[in-house]
Amino acid sequence: MVPILDYLLQRQISPQWRGLLTALAEEFETQIGQGELRQLMYRVGCRFAAAAPLPPCSSTADLADALNACWQETEWGYVELSDEPEYLRIAHSCAPLLGFGAAALSWTPAFLEGVYQTWLSALGAEGLSVVQASEFDEHATIEFRLGRHPV
Template identity: 50%
Template structure:
């Protein structure tokens, strides 16, 4: 659990991470998206954008989870898009992405903006052989992180 000081710092970082020149544009873009598409359509759109983004960064050299975590974090670090932590659980693989600048779209975009990350991670995992396993977003206990779970085959 986060203490109040840590939460305050993360709130500040989230609000100031995106350059001022992009905040108004991204907020207006999100508002226009929401007038044209419902939440499920916006999630599909953002997932497709995420997959298109991920295709520009092939993950073919990743043989282990540590390799994958290093690969992903190198990309996110280079772009100032936060970081991801991979944790293998008994029945799923957890991907927790923290400090992504998605808040720049505005609070109303929270239900669909994270699908960008979901689409990117789904693309990379499929590229690495996850086949038809689906990645699903779960509400993280951390307000500054998105958690995705890749469920193991039954």
């Protein structure tokens, strides 16, 4: 990761939680497989989104504003949206997923996948699914896509 981003992301995660979250993630990984961990984080994301519903949105710009208002309030980074021909691109940056440790980045992004699926379904994206389209990259960004995806 770019050194300045690494530094800022580490500062974003409260020191009182770093050790606990890393130990929790390590224990989860010894007890639960990667697929189950992704499912667990996805369900946690769904619960998070259900507890913090978005207001109605009439455009992609309105949706981006609503999403960013929630993420700003919770200090979970920010999102950029773009309408692509086949999908809605969701680029989420600076989520504090490193709080669980770098090894957990293989399953913790499923939290965001569940959040976005729940929020977008509630706003009318029935029949469409959110899928993770990239890894947490050196710019602290993860891409998701809302669209019709083969099962």
